[in-house]
Amino acid sequence: MTAPLPKTLTGDPAAPVALRAEGLGKAYGPITVLSDITLDIVAGEVHAIIGENGAGKSTLMKLLSAHVQPSLGHLSMAGQRVDFPDAVAAEEAGVVLVHQEILLAPDLTVAQNLYLGRELGGWLGVDDHRMDARTTEVLASIGAHCGPRDRVSDLPLAQRQLVQIARALLDDRKVVIFDEPTAVLANDEVAALLDVVRGLRDRGVAVLYISHRLDEVEALADRVTVLRDGRMIGTWAGHDLSQRQMAELMVGRELEMLYPPKRPPVTAAPILVVSDLEVDHGAVHAGLTLHPGEVLGIGGMIGSGRTELFEGLMGLRPAHAGRITMAGQDITRRSVRDWMAAGLVYLTEDRKGKGLLLDEPMARNLTLQALDNVHPGFVTKARNEMALLERSVAEYDIRVRSLGLEAGQLSGGNQQKLLLAKVMLVDPQVIIIDEPTRGIDIGNKSQIYDFIDSLVRAGKAVIVVSSELPELVGLSDRVLVMRMGRIVAELHGDRITEQNVVFAATSTEAGDQRETVANQTRQEEP
Amino acid sequence: MTSATSTRATPEPGRRIRWADMGPFLALALVIVIGTLINSNFVSGTNIANVVTRSAFIAIIAVGATFVISSGCLDLSVGSMMAFVTGIMILTMNRLEPSMGANAILVGAAVGLVVGAACGLLNGLIVTLGKIEPFIVTLGTMGIFRALITWLSDGGSIPIARELRDPYRPVYFGNLFGVPLPVVITLIVVLAGAFILYRTKYGRRCMAAGSNSDVARFSGVSVAWVRTLAYVIQGLCVAIAAICYIPRLGAATPTTGALWELQVITAVVIGGTLLRGGKARIWGTVAGALILEVIANLMVMSNFVSEYLVAAVQGVIIILAMLAHRFIR
Ligand SMILES: Nc1ncnc2c1ncn2[C@@H]1O[C@H](COP(=O)(O)OP(=O)(O)OP(=O)(O)O)[C@@H](O)[C@H]1O
Ligand SMILES: [Mg+2]
Numbered sequence: 001m002t003a004p005l006p007k008t009l010t011g012d013p014a015a016p017v018a019l020r021a022e023g024l025g026k027a028y029g030p031i032t033v034l035s036d037i038t039l040d041i042v043a044g045e046v047h048a049i050i051g052e053n054g055a056g057k058s059t060l061m062k063l064l065s066a067h068v069q070p071s072l073g074h075l076s077m078a079g080q081r082v083d084f085p086d087a088v089a090a091e092e093a094g095v096v097l098v099h100q101e102i103l104l105a106p107d108l109t110v111a112q113n114l115y116l117g118r119e120l121g122g123w124l125g126v127d128d129h130r131m132d133a134r135t136t137e138v139l140a141s142i143g144a145h146c147g148p149r150d151r152v153s154d155l156p157l158a159q160r161q162l163v164q165i166a167r168a169l170l171d172d173r174k175v176v177i178f179d180e181p182t183a184v185l186a187n188d189e190v191a192a193l194l195d196v197v198r199g200l201r202d203r204g205v206a207v208l209y210i211s212h213r214l215d216e217v218e219a220l221a222d223r224v225t226v227l228r229d230g231r232m233i234g235t236w237a238g239h240d241l242s243q244r245q246m247a248e249l250m251v252g253r254e255l256e257m258l259y260p261p262k263r264p265p266v267t268a269a270p271i272l273v274v275s276d277l278e279v280d281h282g283a284v285h286a287g288l289t290l291h292p293g294e295v296l297g298i299g300g301m302i303g304s305g306r307t308e309l310f311e312g313l314m315g316l317r318p319a320h321a322g323r324i325t326m327a328g329q330d331i332t333r334r335s336v337r338d339w340m341a342a343g344l345v346y347l348t349e350d351r352k353g354k355g356l357l358l359d360e361p362m363a364r365n366l367t368l369q370a371l372d373n374v375h376p377g378f379v380t381k382a383r384n385e386m387a388l389l390e391r392s393v394a395e396y397d398i399r400v401r402s403l404g405l406e407a408g409q410l411s412g413g414n415q416q417k418l419l420l421a422k423v424m425l426v427d428p429q430v431i432i433i434d435e436p437t438r439g440i441d442i443g444n445k446s447q448i449y450d451f452i453d454s455l456v457r458a459g460k461a462v463i464v465v466s467s468e469l470p471e472l473v474g475l476s477d478r479v480l481v482m483r484m485g486r487i488v489a490e491l492h493g494d495r496i497t498e499q500n501v502v503f504a505a506t507s508t509e510a511g512d513q514r515e516t517v518a519n520q521t522r523q524e525e526p
Numbered sequence: 527m528t529s530a531t532s533t534r535a536t537p538e539p540g541r542r543i544r545w546a547d548m549g550p551f552l553a554l555a556l557v558i559v560i561g562t563l564i565n566s567n568f569v570s571g572t573n574i575a576n577v578v579t580r581s582a583f584i585a586i587i588a589v590g591a592t593f594v595i596s597s598g599c600l601d602l603s604v605g606s607m608m609a610f611v612t613g614i615m616i617l618t619m620n621r622l623e624p625s626m627g628a629n630a631i632l633v634g635a636a637v638g639l640v641v642g643a644a645c646g647l648l649n650g651l652i653v654t655l656g657k658i659e660p661f662i663v664t665l666g667t668m669g670i671f672r673a674l675i676t677w678l679s680d681g682g683s684i685p686i687a688r689e690l691r692d693p694y695r696p697v698y699f700g701n702l703f704g705v706p707l708p709v710v711i712t713l714i715v716v717l718a719g720a721f722i723l724y725r726t727k728y729g730r731r732c733m734a735a736g737s738n739s740d741v742a743r744f745s746g747v748s749v750a751w752v753r754t755l756a757y758v759i760q761g762l763c764v765a766i767a768a769i770c771y772i773p774r775l776g777a778a779t780p781t782t783g784a785l786w787e788l789q790v791i792t793a794v795v796i797g798g799t800l801l802r803g804g805k806a807r808i809w810g811t812v813a814g815a816l817i818l819e820v821i822a823n824l825m826v827m828s829n830f831v832s833e834y835l836v837a838a839v840q841g842v843i844i845i846l847a848m849l850a851h852r853f854i855r
Binding site: 316335336337339340346348353354355356357358359360364368369371372375378379380422426 | 725728
């Protein structure tokens, strides 16, 4: 360890404990995922829970909010033992969990979702006026940019997340639990959310906060509890721990360099050339080239059309015009299957909605995309699949206690790795990864970066879409920045800095400020 | 990638028996036990053979419906389609009989399969290319097929030519080593269905499309193609059922197959297939079809309840099955 660790906190009898976990444990059948967790959650404090993927953070939060019943131990509030039969009872007692997954009714409006099951109004009618007003208020208080009458299905992921948070904050709460609330948020939205959290704390609410972004934890947390492999390593005062110490406590070893060294400039002919692509509600006049052996970063705010561009490119949403050639072959307007055959894959940012079949076993998820490679004939062979799964689990370090689990039973980070393993199974030449490390812990992040590095060193090409600036800068050989559906800047070498990316992504004159670089013919004037 | 603290993964612990999956079979056993208690004639060999044979039509069509439903769609048109295909087949056979003799049956059956597949294809293409709700599309085609058979039969019936009755008879009344032929045919259809659904890439894609069509699309599965094919399979199953059905009554009428779609969907659902797609239970579907027929049979044989209430009892069964599903999980 880099520096001697500060002392752990022990129970302070004077602290106003809002919720206490006493010897909590959870097992699914023979699999123990949490054991012996004793924790004080203090009113008016932000208590961060950190740990590697699969450490049991989400499970612990579900126990505290009674979404899941403990196998051992119990909760207490105000010195009294409490046994919540279900999450509704916990909510009534003032304990609410903001889910990692987005659980909203997509066809209802924002206000309808917020008040779902507890509509205001008389015995027959509903009082839309009052509900809309209160919804607007709550949305504003957390810096959301949507209105009460917007339909949830029309909102981007980040806004949906905020709606989900707003739903939890509608009533007064004693304990609010956030499970990776910022994973899908853009930087300014993150800042707004951190303010929401601080506001709650200042109102005397006890906040539990899970995040893999240790800078947030450092900025926010009054206390930090570290979990490793389902056990509690300890609780520390937030200001006592550096980010590095947190990371090392999480993984239980020293961490190596996060980003692989940059590669030499590429000289090979481009493998992928896209020009003039138009994606409905997404990208305008988009063009890019990609060379074997390079990592092309795509920066921009959330909602700038990055995901739309690549979904359109892959034929996953309506797109027009444009020309797409891969290895010299014109493959415009083809289906995902043809793309896969040509060696191009896209790894979605929405792993739960578009990436994995949550209630299917891991093996089926793993081979879904590569069925034709895995089973050359007409029939499927379960034995081949298990062998493949065993190999992928080892290769991608997917931490599961049983290979028979369904994808939805994996921890968020392990789902991400399963998704990566899944698309890599088709042996692609060009890999487009949208948010490669969303929900991945810090130790595993560097594994993913090394993995991407090894891919491009082996002559493949990778496009990384990322909202995490350090990652974009640390990983990319070249960066394109998008704003409002257009590629507005291209950054090379030393020009790839966080400031330049942010400037291009936000500046309204970015159209004129664009970095013009040799051999660049693609961007059109806005 | 390697790691210092990897947790050891245990391989899948073989095939475990899940009670929820056993449900339909337990329910079938229960109905049979009750049947035996109510009426000792129930378990007689002839009656059992009779019941199983009669459930063949629903079972065969329901195998197709299992595909459609597990791919995330629905087909309400199967009953009318059955009548329509039956009508076309009989007309074809009657037309060819003078020149071909009994061979007209073979040609007629082949035409039936083609027409069934075409009807399924029509449903499938409207659903996938037109991007219209399967419920609406098949509600429409249900009316169309029904109207067509009424028109073809001029509101009356289309009987099969007298000369064909005898050669065609064994298909329903005959047997193979003592097993009634419709039962043999059902078994073949079910085995083929189970094979396709559980052992082939198509089956895998079908369930993926029903489980989450976005995930399927993003994984390179052509959801439209998968669903269209499911409807074609459904159409073929309807045609096979029609082939077995003709010798039984010897005619197609405007009421042939009326309300069968409900029985078919009931069989599929009490068999454990999820109506929203993604999970298919072919053998459960067969158990479901048997349960429906056994209950109808029992009600006819016993005197407690009027047989006019058969549909009511079947309705109760489907609701009970769903409740059991909910609580056994
Ligand atoms: N229903 C379940 N059945 C079996 N195992 C489960 C189930 N739910 C969760 N697990 C296991 O419990 C462990 C802890 O999962 P959890 O989701 O709490 O991790 P986490 O710390 O939140 O990780 P991440 O940072 O990746 O979100 C994982 O190994 C997971 O596979
Ligand atoms: Mg988690």
